[in-house]
Amino acid sequence: MAETVVSFVVERLGFLLTNEAKFLYGVCDQVKQVQAEVKWMHDFLKDADTRQIEGERVGNRVWEVREIAYDTEDAVETFIFEVASRRGCGIRIILKRFTCLLNEARLRRKVGLEIQAIQTRISNLTRSLQTYGIKHLNEGEGSSSATERRRLLRRSYSHVVEEDFVGLLNDVGILVAELVTKNTHCPLVSICGMGGLGKTTVAKKVYHHRDVRRHFDGFAWVCVSQQWKAQDILQGILKKLIPEIKNKEIMEMRDDELFKKVYEVQKEKKCLVVLDDIWSKDAWNALKDAFPNEKIGSKLLLTTRIKDVALHVDPNGFLHQLRYLNEEESWELLQKKALRRRDDTDSSVGIEMEKLGRKMAGQCGGLPLAVVVLGGVLATKHTLDEWETVNRNVNLYFRKGKGHDQEYSGVSDILALSYHDLPYQFKSCFLYLEIEEKETRTDVAERCLHELAHRCMIQVQVNESTGRIKSCRLHDLMRDFCLSKAKEENFLKVIDFRHGSEPVESTSSSTTRRIALYLHTNVDTFVLPPQETTQHLRSALFFNPYVDGLFISSFVEIDEFMPKMKSFFEDFKLLRVLDFGKGIKGRFPKAIGKLRHLRYLSLNGSHLTGSESVIGKLKYLETLDLRVPSYFPISMPNRLWKMERLRHLYLPFFTHSRRIRWDGLRNLEILVNLWPDNFEDLLKLTKLRKLKASCIEFNALGTIINYLSDPATCLRHSSFTLKAERFCSEEDLTLLCRLLECHHLYKLSLRGPIGKLPDDTHFSPSLTYIELGGSRLKKDPMVTLGKVPNLRRLELESDSFAGEEMVCSTMSFPQLRSLVLRCLENLEEWRVDEGAMPNLSSLRIQYCEKLKMVPDGLRFVTSLQEFKILQTAKRI
Structure with missing residues (x-):
């Protein structure tokens, strides 16, 4: 992990030297020198980072390397922040300008002394690392007796x-x-x-x-x-x-x-x-x-x-x-291991012990190794009291491997092998997953997740329509290891105010750079860690414990917290990531407008008023997520167009002012929830790769079609929703055909009556997701849609088909993975021929009350993994 940090700092210093040189006048040479020394120290870590297990002393040295790297970055960025905030303070008044110059001189001297002290620490550490036998990269790979064991x-x-x-x-x-x-x-x-x-x-x-x-x-x-x-x-x-x-x-x-x-x-x-x-x-x-x-x-x-x-x-x-064991299999294996060494007369367990055993088996998460280790522990325990003691310490046994069978070194050691084998750039990505399951936002992040998935360290759910990662999760035991490793590396401090006034995690004096706060409705429980341990904070993530998936049972009011949180935002000048999380409600803190280094801000699922006047000041922001609930509409930031570094913009589902100036947003790569008021300016966004847009009138449809059809755009994925009262005129149908032919469009949602579907030749090969609602089609849509070559997901919603019979013929829907039939009130017969939908994995039939029976032909669909039926005819 230290190698990860140092590599990142080397890259970051290079970026600052290139892009912020005007603020580094007078200290550039020192920064370049310390960058070179940090880079040289990185080569030692290729050996040291894999040898921490050999002893606490080596581990402590590696920890110091990580802290030096962080302190180097902090010193340089703090200097840049101070210089940038002071410049311009007296352009019109010579005296104030002279004062600013004096202040800059003092700052240069201060950062110069800090860098000199850091260089001394690096020299001392380098000698220390060599003392412990840790070698430079050019001297060969490290080896040890521990590695051989x-x-x-x-x-x-x-x-x-x-x-x-x-x-x-x-x-x-x-x-x-x-x-x-x-x-x-x-x-x-x-x-x-x-x-x-x-x-x-x-x-x-x-x-x-x-x-x-x-x-x-x-x-x-x-x-x-x-x-x-x-x-x-x-x-x-x-x-x-x-x-x-x-x-x-x-x-x-x-x-x-x-x-x-x-x-x-x-x-x-x-x-x-x-x-x-x-x-x-x-x-x-x-x-x-x-x-x-x-x-x-x-x-x-x-x-x-x-x-x-x-x-x-x-x-x-x-x-x-391989799959994981289910609960019954886990219990069966646990019995074999735990009771194997007992006499025949003592080979059974009582009802209470079985309940406890099943509970512990479930904690193994279906991982055979965990069950075996636990069974080895229980093999020497013969009473209910002893089993209850083990139950209280299950995680400890998994980590340390205190089993009867000494050939097992512990579950955590086995999982750690995968972590230590990761390339350095993926280790931080993995440790971030202990917090929550987050969306991927860039190609780099997606590559990291794919790498972790291919190494079987995370489990991913893939979007059927795009083939891209939709969500990810950790196996329970892998998450336990992740938590343990993050704490060991001081990667993140978790503060949970649901459990009283004191944070759950250890409040050590070491510097905290990432913090996750689980809020509570009781303001008295809100106690922040000491400012001296968090002054270099880079990431702050807020969580509402009353959020379950998309459902928010209760909003947490933060207005009462603001007096305590004022210093939180005023002091953390180096903050880069700020995520308020879902279910947070209150006034948006004005102090956030002073966070010059902020790169990521998310209000997704929250309701924070007064944000529009503050967000516009964050001109270095790269990701802005404003997807607030539709019942809490907000106004757009009035200076959004000046945020030239913005790369990812997630607009609200509904806003008071939809019109946006795009003059300065030429670096946008992702744009979500665009409405027709802004279609005319799309051509200005030349770097856009992902677009999600909606339209409720035909007048603006031609503009979006021209953009989606333009081969010169950088678009990779676009999703479009069209809501209209009717598609009646020849002009309407012509526009619809043109929309279907757009080669950048992968998802299309049509809401409103259609006389008939266009011929299948009009459907672009890039279309992978089609959703129809209220279409009132009289002719079987499966005849046409079954010929769309790359269609992976199809949803026929309420009143989309008015007929009584549908047929999926042989060779139709060759790539379809997911099919949803919902509220087709007239549907009575559905036939599936052999050879249709050969790749279907998920089928849902909901509220099709006249459907007489499930198609017999589904027995030929051997790929089907999920089949759900809700409120259909009684005979089904």
Whole structure:
């Protein structure tokens, strides 16, 4: 994590030197020098950041490196802030201007002394790091006995097969069938999943399965892990595939001979080679020349936490992702582990112990490793009191691995392997996920989430229409690890006012740079941490505990907090991120207008009045989210057009003044909730990549169509909602056809009567999401919509189809993932032919009261995972 911080600071200092040079006059050389020294120190951290586990002393040195990096950035940015705020104070009055110059001189001297002190700290730390044997990047990679111990701990052996196997037999069957079926489509079979999910356990069951043993002539199992040598791996494979060769002969082979021999034996006979726990593409690149890529009968089975590794080995290979255990399976496995060592006379548990056991099994989140560790603890506990003691300390056992079976090093250690293997730029992204599930806002953020998902560290939900990440979550145990790591790294301080006047988290004297505040309706509980620990705050996130998803049960009034929060905003001059969260209500603090460094401001879901006069002063803002509830309309900031650095703008769902000047907003990349009052100025936004717009009249439709049709725009994703009383005239229908043909449009929502749908040739291939409401179509819309080539989500809402029968014919809807039929009052018959909707995963039928039966043809849709029916005919 220290490497993450230092890398970011190096980049940030470079940005400031380039873009804020006018404010750094007199100290530029010092800033450049300290930037170079921080960058040089970063190379030490490539070794040190992975060696904190070896001892507290090394960990403390790494912590100091992180603090130095932060302090360097703070000193430079504070200087810039002070100079910028003082300049211009006396342009018209010479005396005031002279005073400003004197103040700048004092500031330069102050920051110069601060940078000099930082350079001294860097020199002392560098010597200290070398004392502990931490090496510069050019001196080679660090190694240690602790690393070797962890490598041996993670090593797997094919002959050690798990006795207590629960819930994964179906996975074994799928994998065995893929390996032994003749004329199978690929030579690679991969098992993917997060640490502790049972990849190696399943692989061993497959490896020893009787059908697999009958099918193949040769078998080899090798554990790759994070520390590997290609020569050792190939020697191990060869010893297993050709046991008659003497070890000495294999050991004396040159590398090229090893590769050739392993390759040839797999072509001569059917072999199954298992590469267990492979972490990197580099490992495969070093081994791939030893494996044939033709369909010759030999197969490769690999296990990995990282999906991209399996796809890199063979993009067309068979990839199997393991699921989590359900509650019943978790309890079954826990019983096997916890009661295995008891006498037959003492092998049962009472009703109360079973309730407690089931509760603890549920806390394992379906992760087999967690159940096994917990079972090892309970195996030595025989009374209800002892089980209750374990229940109170479940998380402690998971973290420290205090199990009866000493081969398990603890759940947290296993999960930590994934964290330590992350590239530095993804570690901060991961630690941010302990707070809440946040939307992605840039391509960089989305790449980070994809990387974490491919490493099985987070679980993502993908938007069916765009294929992009819609939301993400952490497995319960991964979140516990995330919380623990964030606290260890001093990444974030959580203050929860729901639990009394004192913050829940430790109030240590170390500097806090990110804070999350869970508010409470009782103002007496509002106690901020000491100002000296938060003066360098960069992020402040507010949460209303009475928000559940989209539902807000109670708004938290912050007006009563303002006297205590006044200094909160006045003192935190370096604040970059401010998110008021959903369900916050009150007056918008005027002091926010002085936060020069603020880059991100969100009022999404809140109701803060008086914000329009303050927000306009934040000319360095890059993201502004004004999606307040529609029942709390707000006025737009009167100086919005002057915020030239704005990149992402989320407009209110409803506002008193819709007309906006776009003169200075030429850097906008994302624009959400645009209304027709502003369509004419769209051509000024040349960098716009994402647009979400609405229209309630045909007069403005031509303008938006021209923009969406322009091939010169940078648009990647656009969503459009058209609400009209009728689509009657030929001119209306012509405009509708032109709208459907827009190649930048991916989502279209039409609200209002349509005589008939345009021919399918008018539907753009980019359209992936269509929503119809009140269309009153008399002709079956499935005939036309089924031919839209890339349609992934379709919603037929109230009164969209007035007919009685719909048919989804063979080969229709080839890409459809989600289908919603809601309030189709006349629909009685729905037929689905074999071969229709081959990729459908979600189907919802709601309030179609005359629909007689579910289509028999749905039995052919093997991809269906979610099927919900609400208030339809009684016979369904």
